[in-house]
Amino acid sequence: MTDLLYARAQMGLSLAFHIVFAAAGVALPVLMVISDWKARRTGDADYRLLSQKLAKGTAILFAVGAVSGTVLSFELGLLWPEFMGQYGEVIGLPFALEGVAFFTEAIFLGIYLYGRERVSPGLHLFSGVMVALSGAASAFFVTLVNVFMNDPSGFTPTAVGPMNIEPLAAMFSSGWKYQTVHVLISCYQASAFAMAGIHAFVLLKHPGSGFHRKALSVALPVACLTALLQPLVGDFLAKHTAKEQPVKLAAMEGHFDTERGAPLRLGGLPDVETATTPYALDIPKGLSILAFGDPDAEVRGLKEFPREDWPPVAKVHVSFQVMVGAGSAMALLSVVTLLLRWRKREWPASRWMMRAWLWASPLGLLALEAGWLVTEWGRQPWILHGVMRTAEAVTPVPHLAAPFWTFTLVYLFLGVVVTFLLARQVAGTLPGREADDAH
Structure with a gap:
């Protein structure tokens, strides 16, 4: 591979790794606070134990997310010096605010972890709420940088660099509302589905476990709500993309020819040589309706x-299809779950529903990763859309294969360690060990 491809691959690997832990770090505090609130309202020891477990999980993921996020910030400057050198001052404000949110989250996470019996119950719960809000704020500000890269604003491009810089206009580029909400919901959705799947797995083996039934009652409302909201937000984002980045929309849909009443293509694999998308199922006028509301x-x-x-048309199209397919499956499962909840007045616990949630548990993370691939691949060949190409921004330093393979090994090691630590947290809640863990 060329050094440009190694640089892109390293950035992509770092993002793919970091986003999993960042998403969980955003969402787990919300689930933690819900569990804590239920424990205080009901006095139930199981909810208290769950909030403790989620707090420990949040701390583990916060630590790994901080490390991988720091690596990403260095990579932005080291791998893409032309971009950061010219446009760092334009988009520096959300980076600074993300740092404030990060430190706020760290402070209140420390209070929540070590102040359970040392501060008042109200202050302890408040610290958990602040962890959740700070995590969301951190993701919000980082996403604003990505919005700027996809739809740059707040400056005048010139041959000698950006002029007439307006930091607030750059931070809130067109479409920021849709993409930030889309990202935040995906964090809550992916984490809630993963949590529901873990507890469904245990309940298949130990159906009588009260702890895991209560944990499922915390995860399922968040999972169902986000799964139903996400398609609505995604529709707004797609309409904005159709207006502001039509080439990305065309790649997402494998759409080569300009036409009225354009069909929506399900599946298929675009062929850029023949300018066709074989094996796709076309829904007449579907794309025109979804993109512009007009058949x-x-x-x-x-x-x-x-x-x-x-x-890269085929990559963008397939990633988009994976994201939409996973999202549709999660929305369908959520509708069925909510209907059963409405009919039976309790969250469904049948074995077939537990199996369904177990199988659906990775879909949130799959959709999250696929969605980011659509965003990043769909912007290529630009690092700053319409202003600076990726090839113009890459470092001139050679031999980028070495750091790529080094960081690949480091991420593999970190992934194994984190999986082991989180597995121990789940194992501590298995029937027969819950009481010991509560002490």
């Missing part, structure tokens, strides 16, 4: 744009 609206195809400006 006869014109949708621009890839052929409208210079070939050198096309993203």
